[in-house]
Amino acid sequence: MTKRKFNFFPGPATLPLPALEKARDEFLDFEGTGMSVLEISHRSKPWQKVMDDADALVREVMGVPSDYKVMWLGGGASSQFYMVPANLQVPGKPMEYVNTGGWSTKAIKEVELYGETKVIASSKEENFSYIPADVEFSEGAAYAHITSNNTLYGTEWNYEPKVPSDVPLVCDMSSDIMARKANVKDHGVIYAGAQKNLGPAGVTLVIVREDLIDRVPENMPTMQKWSTHVAKGSMFNTPPVFPIYMCKLGLEHLKEMGGVKAMEKLNREKAKILYDVIDSSDGFYKGHARVDSRSLMNVTFTMETPELENKCVDEAIPLDLIGLKGHRSVGGMRASIYNAMPIEGVKKLAKYLTEFKEKNQ
Numbered sequence: 001m002t003k004r005k006f007n008f009f010p011g012p013a014t015l016p017l018p019a020l021e022k023a024r025d026e027f028l029d030f031e032g033t034g035m036s037v038l039e040i041s042h043r044s045k046p047w048q049k050v051m052d053d054a055d056a057l058v059r060e061v062m063g064v065p066s067d068y069k070v071m072w073l074g075g076g077a078s079s080q081f082y083m084v085p086a087n088l089q090v091p092g093k094p095m096e097y098v099n100t101g102g103w104s105t106k107a108i109k110e111v112e113l114y115g116e117t118k119v120i121a122s123s124k125e126e127n128f129s130y131i132p133a134d135v136e137f138s139e140g141a142a143y144a145h146i147t148s149n150n151t152l153y154g155t156e157w158n159y160e161p162k163v164p165s166d167v168p169l170v171c172d173m174s175s176d177i178m179a180r181k182a183n184v185k186d187h188g189v190i191y192a193g194a195q196k197n198l199g200p201a202g203v204t205l206v207i208v209r210e211d212l213i214d215r216v217p218e219n220m221p222t223m224q225k226w227s228t229h230v231a232k233g234s235m236f237n238t239p240p241v242f243p244i245y246m247c248k249l250g251l252e253h254l255k256e257m258g259g260v261k262a263m264e265k266l267n268r269e270k271a272k273i274l275y276d277v278i279d280s281s282d283g284f285y286k287g288h289a290r291v292d293s294r295s296l297m298n299v300t301f302t303m304e305t306p307e308l309e310n311k312c313v314d315e316a317i318p319l320d321l322i323g324l325k326g327h328r329s330v331g332g333m334r335a336s337i338y339n340a341m342p343i344e345g346v347k348k349l350a351k352y353l354t355e356f357k358e359k360n361q
Protein backbone atom coordinates (compact mmCIF):
# COMPACT_ATOMS: atom_id res chain seq x y z
CA MET A 1 0.00 0.00 0.00
CA THR A 2 1.20 3.54 -0.68
CA LYS A 3 2.21 5.49 2.37
CA ARG A 4 -0.57 7.50 4.02
CA LYS A 5 0.13 11.16 4.55
CA PHE A 6 -0.95 13.15 7.57
CA ASN A 7 -3.79 15.11 6.08
CA PHE A 8 -4.65 18.35 7.90
CA PHE A 9 -7.15 19.56 5.29
CA PRO A 10 -10.31 21.10 6.77
CA GLY A 11 -12.80 19.08 4.72
CA PRO A 12 -13.07 16.77 2.95
CA ALA A 13 -10.75 15.53 5.64
CA THR A 14 -8.85 12.47 6.73
CA LEU A 15 -10.96 9.36 7.44
CA PRO A 16 -10.22 6.50 9.83
CA LEU A 17 -8.01 3.97 8.04
CA PRO A 18 -9.97 0.92 9.31
CA ALA A 19 -13.15 2.36 7.73
CA LEU A 20 -11.39 2.89 4.39
CA GLU A 21 -9.94 -0.61 4.51
CA LYS A 22 -13.30 -2.18 5.24
CA ALA A 23 -14.87 -0.25 2.35
CA ARG A 24 -12.07 -1.43 0.06
CA ASP A 25 -12.42 -5.05 1.16
CA GLU A 26 -16.14 -5.22 0.48
CA PHE A 27 -16.27 -2.76 -2.40
CA LEU A 28 -16.99 -5.29 -5.16
CA ASP A 29 -19.12 -7.66 -3.13
CA PHE A 30 -21.18 -6.12 -0.37
CA GLU A 31 -22.00 -8.73 2.26
CA GLY A 32 -22.30 -11.59 -0.21
CA THR A 33 -24.75 -9.81 -2.51
CA GLY A 34 -22.40 -10.12 -5.50
CA MET A 35 -22.84 -6.37 -6.01
CA SER A 36 -21.13 -3.25 -4.79
CA VAL A 37 -22.89 -1.22 -2.13
CA LEU A 38 -22.98 1.41 -4.88
CA GLU A 39 -25.11 -0.87 -7.03
CA ILE A 40 -27.69 -2.39 -4.74
CA SER A 41 -31.21 -1.01 -4.55
CA HIS A 42 -31.92 1.35 -1.73
CA ARG A 43 -35.12 -0.64 -1.26
CA SER A 44 -33.22 -3.88 -0.63
CA LYS A 45 -32.81 -5.57 2.74
CA PRO A 46 -29.01 -5.27 2.91
CA TRP A 47 -29.31 -1.53 2.32
CA GLN A 48 -32.07 -1.12 4.90
CA LYS A 49 -29.73 -2.73 7.39
CA VAL A 50 -27.05 -0.12 6.63
CA MET A 51 -29.60 2.64 7.34
CA ASP A 52 -30.79 0.96 10.54
CA ASP A 53 -27.24 0.40 11.76
CA ALA A 54 -26.22 3.99 11.00
CA ASP A 55 -29.26 5.27 12.90
CA ALA A 56 -28.58 3.01 15.89
CA LEU A 57 -24.89 3.96 15.97
CA VAL A 58 -25.62 7.70 15.95
CA ARG A 59 -28.10 7.18 18.80
CA GLU A 60 -25.68 5.10 20.81
CA VAL A 61 -22.55 7.17 20.25
CA MET A 62 -24.23 10.55 20.88
CA GLY A 63 -26.76 9.38 23.46
CA VAL A 64 -29.70 10.57 21.35
CA PRO A 65 -32.94 10.39 23.40
CA SER A 66 -35.81 8.33 21.93
CA ASP A 67 -37.95 11.40 21.19
CA TYR A 68 -35.46 12.61 18.56
CA LYS A 69 -35.39 11.61 14.88
CA VAL A 70 -32.20 11.00 12.93
CA MET A 71 -32.01 11.89 9.22
CA TRP A 72 -29.37 11.53 6.51
CA LEU A 73 -29.92 14.18 3.84
CA GLY A 74 -28.21 15.36 0.69
CA GLY A 75 -27.36 18.97 -0.07
CA GLY A 76 -24.67 19.52 2.57
CA ALA A 77 -24.90 21.50 5.78
CA SER A 78 -25.44 24.54 3.55
CA SER A 79 -28.92 23.24 2.65
CA GLN A 80 -29.81 23.19 6.33
CA PHE A 81 -29.08 26.91 6.38
CA TYR A 82 -32.43 27.35 4.59
CA MET A 83 -34.16 24.18 5.79
CA VAL A 84 -33.86 25.32 9.42
CA PRO A 85 -35.91 28.53 8.91
CA ALA A 86 -38.19 26.78 6.40
CA ASN A 87 -39.15 24.25 9.07
CA LEU A 88 -38.97 26.28 12.26
CA GLN A 89 -40.20 29.76 11.32
CA VAL A 90 -43.14 31.09 13.31
CA PRO A 91 -44.97 34.17 12.00
CA GLY A 92 -44.27 37.17 14.21
CA LYS A 93 -41.36 35.57 16.07
CA PRO A 94 -37.76 36.51 15.28
CA MET A 95 -35.18 33.85 14.44
CA GLU A 96 -32.12 34.52 16.57
CA TYR A 97 -28.52 33.82 15.57
CA VAL A 98 -25.06 34.27 17.00
CA ASN A 99 -22.53 35.18 14.31
CA THR A 100 -19.21 33.53 15.08
CA GLY A 101 -17.72 33.09 11.62
CA GLY A 102 -18.04 32.47 7.92
CA TRP A 103 -20.52 29.63 8.21
CA SER A 104 -22.78 31.50 10.64
CA THR A 105 -22.67 34.47 8.27
CA LYS A 106 -23.81 32.27 5.39
CA ALA A 107 -26.57 30.74 7.51
CA ILE A 108 -27.86 34.19 8.53
CA LYS A 109 -28.00 35.31 4.90
CA GLU A 110 -30.48 32.54 4.10
CA VAL A 111 -32.71 33.12 7.13
CA GLU A 112 -33.29 36.71 6.16
CA LEU A 113 -35.23 35.39 3.15
CA TYR A 114 -37.77 33.79 5.48
CA GLY A 115 -38.52 36.43 8.04
CA GLU A 116 -37.27 38.61 10.85
CA THR A 117 -33.74 37.62 11.76
CA LYS A 118 -31.85 38.90 14.79
CA VAL A 119 -28.13 38.58 15.27
CA ILE A 120 -27.98 38.82 19.06
CA ALA A 121 -24.19 38.58 19.35
CA SER A 122 -21.23 38.63 17.00
CA SER A 123 -17.45 38.63 17.08
CA LYS A 124 -17.13 39.95 13.55
CA GLU A 125 -15.43 43.20 14.55
CA GLU A 126 -12.45 41.22 15.83
CA ASN A 127 -12.23 38.90 12.85
CA PHE A 128 -14.17 36.20 14.69
CA SER A 129 -11.32 35.46 17.06
CA TYR A 130 -13.58 34.62 20.00
CA ILE A 131 -16.98 33.31 21.08
CA PRO A 132 -19.09 36.07 22.66
CA ALA A 133 -19.51 35.59 26.42
CA ASP A 134 -22.78 35.22 28.37
CA VAL A 135 -24.98 34.83 25.32
CA GLU A 136 -28.65 34.83 26.20
CA PHE A 137 -31.42 34.23 23.68
CA SER A 138 -34.78 36.01 24.02
CA GLU A 139 -38.16 34.82 25.21
CA GLY A 140 -40.40 34.67 22.21
CA ALA A 141 -37.76 33.76 19.62
CA ALA A 142 -38.85 31.19 17.03
CA TYR A 143 -35.56 29.40 17.67
CA ALA A 144 -31.95 30.07 18.64
CA HIS A 145 -29.01 29.18 16.37
CA ILE A 146 -25.30 28.73 17.06
CA THR A 147 -22.32 27.21 15.22
CA SER A 148 -20.49 25.08 17.78
CA ASN A 149 -17.10 25.09 16.03
CA ASN A 150 -15.92 27.72 13.59
CA THR A 151 -13.91 25.83 11.03
CA LEU A 152 -12.31 28.83 9.33
CA TYR A 153 -11.35 30.80 12.43
CA GLY A 154 -10.56 27.99 14.87
CA THR A 155 -12.92 28.95 17.66
CA GLU A 156 -15.34 26.74 19.55
CA TRP A 157 -18.12 27.28 22.09
CA ASN A 158 -16.94 26.24 25.51
CA TYR A 159 -20.22 26.87 27.27
CA GLU A 160 -23.92 26.44 26.54
CA PRO A 161 -25.76 29.72 25.86
CA LYS A 162 -28.85 30.57 27.92
CA VAL A 163 -31.95 29.61 25.98
CA PRO A 164 -35.53 30.03 27.30
CA SER A 165 -37.08 26.60 27.82
CA ASP A 166 -39.66 26.95 25.04
CA VAL A 167 -37.12 28.18 22.46
CA PRO A 168 -35.40 25.33 20.59
CA LEU A 169 -31.62 25.59 20.29
CA VAL A 170 -30.36 24.73 16.80
CA CYS A 171 -26.68 23.92 16.38
CA ASP A 172 -24.52 23.58 13.30
CA MET A 173 -22.03 20.95 14.51
CA SER A 174 -20.48 20.28 11.12
CA SER A 175 -16.90 20.51 12.29
CA ASP A 176 -17.04 19.13 15.83
CA ILE A 177 -19.85 16.60 15.97
CA MET A 178 -18.83 13.59 18.07
CA ALA A 179 -15.49 15.21 18.86
CA ARG A 180 -16.66 16.00 22.39
CA LYS A 181 -19.72 15.40 24.48
CA ALA A 182 -22.83 17.31 23.44
CA ASN A 183 -26.04 17.15 25.44
CA VAL A 184 -28.50 16.32 22.70
CA LYS A 185 -31.47 16.91 24.99
CA ASP A 186 -30.47 20.58 25.34
CA HIS A 187 -30.98 21.01 21.59
CA GLY A 188 -34.01 21.13 19.33
CA VAL A 189 -31.98 20.45 16.19
CA ILE A 190 -28.40 19.39 15.50
CA TYR A 191 -27.02 19.21 11.97
CA ALA A 192 -23.63 18.41 10.52
CA GLY A 193 -22.19 17.99 7.05
CA ALA A 194 -20.32 14.69 7.17
CA GLN A 195 -17.05 15.62 5.51
CA LYS A 196 -15.22 16.94 8.57
CA ASN A 197 -15.77 14.57 11.42
CA LEU A 198 -18.12 11.84 10.24
CA GLY A 199 -17.37 10.57 6.77
CA PRO A 200 -17.11 11.75 3.17
CA ALA A 201 -18.80 14.72 1.53
CA GLY A 202 -22.33 14.29 0.21
CA VAL A 203 -24.47 13.67 3.25
CA THR A 204 -25.63 15.70 6.24
CA LEU A 205 -26.71 14.26 9.55
CA VAL A 206 -29.77 16.01 10.99
CA ILE A 207 -31.14 15.23 14.45
CA VAL A 208 -34.50 16.82 15.28
CA ARG A 209 -36.68 16.66 18.37
CA GLU A 210 -39.97 15.04 17.46
CA ASP A 211 -42.29 17.89 18.39
CA LEU A 212 -40.48 20.28 16.02
CA ILE A 213 -40.98 18.17 12.91
CA ASP A 214 -44.56 19.24 12.33
CA ARG A 215 -44.00 22.92 12.89
CA VAL A 216 -43.33 23.38 9.16
CA PRO A 217 -45.86 25.50 7.21
CA GLU A 218 -48.09 23.56 4.81
CA ASN A 219 -46.92 25.42 1.71
CA MET A 220 -43.29 24.29 1.85
CA PRO A 221 -41.92 22.23 -1.05
CA THR A 222 -41.89 18.53 -0.23
CA MET A 223 -38.13 18.04 -0.21
CA GLN A 224 -37.67 21.03 2.07
CA LYS A 225 -39.72 19.55 4.90
CA TRP A 226 -37.97 17.44 7.51
CA SER A 227 -41.36 15.73 8.01
CA THR A 228 -41.09 14.25 4.50
CA HIS A 229 -37.71 12.71 5.24
CA VAL A 230 -38.61 11.51 8.74
CA ALA A 231 -41.75 9.79 7.45
CA LYS A 232 -39.72 7.88 4.87
CA GLY A 233 -36.68 7.03 6.98
CA SER A 234 -34.46 9.40 4.93
CA MET A 235 -35.48 7.53 1.77
CA PHE A 236 -38.23 9.66 0.30
CA ASN A 237 -35.90 9.89 -2.67
CA THR A 238 -32.70 7.97 -3.40
CA PRO A 239 -30.35 8.68 -0.50
CA PRO A 240 -26.61 9.36 -0.92
CA VAL A 241 -25.83 5.69 -0.39
CA PHE A 242 -22.05 5.63 -0.43
CA PRO A 243 -21.56 8.56 1.97
CA ILE A 244 -24.07 7.05 4.40
CA TYR A 245 -22.35 3.68 4.18
CA MET A 246 -18.95 5.32 4.86
CA CYS A 247 -20.41 7.18 7.85
CA LYS A 248 -21.65 3.88 9.20
CA LEU A 249 -18.16 2.39 8.95
CA GLY A 250 -16.70 5.48 10.61
CA LEU A 251 -19.22 5.25 13.44
CA GLU A 252 -18.38 1.58 13.99
CA HIS A 253 -14.76 2.60 14.31
CA LEU A 254 -15.60 5.43 16.72
CA LYS A 255 -17.54 3.02 18.89
CA GLU A 256 -14.64 0.60 18.90
CA MET A 257 -12.29 3.39 19.96
CA GLY A 258 -14.40 3.94 23.07
CA GLY A 259 -16.97 6.39 21.73
CA VAL A 260 -17.17 10.14 22.16
CA LYS A 261 -15.79 10.09 25.70
CA ALA A 262 -12.52 8.43 24.70
CA MET A 263 -12.36 10.56 21.55
CA GLU A 264 -12.78 13.79 23.52
CA LYS A 265 -9.92 12.83 25.83
CA LEU A 266 -7.69 12.16 22.83
CA ASN A 267 -8.82 15.35 21.07
CA ARG A 268 -7.95 17.44 24.13
CA GLU A 269 -4.52 15.84 24.23
CA LYS A 270 -3.99 16.45 20.51
CA ALA A 271 -5.04 20.11 20.65
CA LYS A 272 -2.90 20.78 23.74
CA ILE A 273 0.21 19.53 21.93
CA LEU A 274 -0.21 22.16 19.19
CA TYR A 275 -1.37 25.03 21.41
CA ASP A 276 1.64 24.38 23.66
CA VAL A 277 3.93 24.83 20.66
CA ILE A 278 2.21 28.13 19.83
CA ASP A 279 2.25 29.37 23.43
CA SER A 280 5.91 28.54 24.00
CA SER A 281 7.11 30.05 20.72
CA ASP A 282 7.71 33.58 22.12
CA GLY A 283 5.32 35.01 19.56
CA PHE A 284 6.90 33.27 16.55
CA TYR A 285 3.53 31.55 16.09
CA LYS A 286 0.52 33.73 16.90
CA GLY A 287 -2.71 31.89 17.69
CA HIS A 288 -5.72 33.48 15.97
CA ALA A 289 -8.32 32.36 18.52
CA ARG A 290 -8.50 33.90 21.94
CA VAL A 291 -7.35 31.35 24.51
CA ASP A 292 -10.83 30.92 26.07
CA SER A 293 -12.37 30.22 22.65
CA ARG A 294 -9.82 27.83 21.18
CA SER A 295 -11.06 25.02 18.99
CA LEU A 296 -10.13 21.39 19.58
CA MET A 297 -10.56 20.76 15.87
CA ASN A 298 -9.01 23.62 13.86
CA VAL A 299 -5.83 25.16 15.21
CA THR A 300 -5.29 28.51 13.47
CA PHE A 301 -2.16 30.62 13.69
CA THR A 302 -0.17 33.20 11.79
CA MET A 303 3.49 34.21 11.61
CA GLU A 304 5.41 37.43 11.08
CA THR A 305 5.15 37.50 7.27
CA PRO A 306 3.18 35.69 4.55
CA GLU A 307 6.54 34.57 3.07
CA LEU A 308 7.43 32.78 6.29
CA GLU A 309 3.97 31.22 6.45
CA ASN A 310 4.21 29.93 2.89
CA LYS A 311 7.66 28.54 3.59
CA CYS A 312 6.33 26.74 6.66
CA VAL A 313 3.45 25.21 4.66
CA ASP A 314 5.72 24.21 1.76
CA GLU A 315 8.54 22.65 3.76
CA ALA A 316 6.04 20.47 5.63
CA ILE A 317 4.87 18.78 2.43
CA PRO A 318 7.92 16.54 1.83
CA LEU A 319 7.51 15.38 5.44
CA ASP A 320 4.01 14.16 4.56
CA LEU A 321 2.34 16.90 6.61
CA ILE A 322 -0.19 18.34 4.16
CA GLY A 323 -3.15 20.71 4.04
CA LEU A 324 -1.76 23.27 6.48
CA LYS A 325 -2.49 26.48 4.61
CA GLY A 326 -4.92 28.70 6.51
CA HIS A 327 -8.25 29.90 5.15
CA ARG A 328 -7.92 33.24 3.36
CA SER A 329 -10.10 34.94 5.97
CA VAL A 330 -7.42 34.40 8.63
CA GLY A 331 -4.35 33.70 6.50
CA GLY A 332 -1.42 31.91 8.05
CA MET A 333 -1.83 28.27 8.85
CA ARG A 334 -4.54 25.94 10.03
CA ALA A 335 -4.14 22.40 11.29
CA SER A 336 -7.45 20.55 11.20
CA ILE A 337 -7.16 17.72 13.68
CA TYR A 338 -10.52 15.99 13.55
CA ASN A 339 -11.35 12.66 15.19
CA ALA A 340 -9.62 10.68 12.45
CA MET A 341 -6.27 12.50 12.74
CA PRO A 342 -3.97 10.18 14.69
CA ILE A 343 -2.02 11.65 17.59
CA GLU A 344 1.18 10.58 15.79
CA GLY A 345 0.35 13.11 13.07
CA VAL A 346 -0.11 15.86 15.63
CA LYS A 347 3.16 14.98 17.37
CA LYS A 348 5.00 14.99 14.06
CA LEU A 349 3.55 18.40 13.22
CA ALA A 350 4.50 19.78 16.64
CA LYS A 351 8.06 18.59 16.20
CA TYR A 352 8.20 20.11 12.74
CA LEU A 353 6.90 23.48 13.96
CA THR A 354 9.38 23.54 16.84
CA GLU A 355 12.27 22.85 14.47
CA PHE A 356 11.00 25.33 11.88
CA LYS A 357 11.00 28.02 14.53
CA GLU A 358 14.55 27.24 15.60
CA LYS A 359 15.76 27.49 12.02
CA ASN A 360 13.84 30.61 11.04
CA GLN A 361 13.49 32.88 14.06
Ligand SMILES: *Cc1c(COP(=O)(O)O)cnc(C)c1O
Nearest residue numbers: 076077078103151172174175193
Ligand atom coordinates in the same frame (compact mmCIF):
# COMPACT_ATOMS: atom_id res chain seq x y z
C1 LIG B 1 -18.06 22.94 6.19
C2 LIG B 1 -19.09 23.57 7.01
C3 LIG B 1 -20.37 23.87 6.50
C4 LIG B 1 -20.76 23.62 5.06
O1 LIG B 1 -20.90 22.28 4.79
P1 LIG B 1 -21.34 21.77 3.33
O2 LIG B 1 -21.66 20.34 3.63
O3 LIG B 1 -20.19 21.97 2.42
O4 LIG B 1 -22.53 22.52 2.91
C5 LIG B 1 -21.30 24.42 7.36
N1 LIG B 1 -21.00 24.69 8.63
C6 LIG B 1 -19.78 24.45 9.15
C7 LIG B 1 -19.51 24.76 10.58
C8 LIG B 1 -18.79 23.87 8.36
O5 LIG B 1 -17.58 23.62 8.88
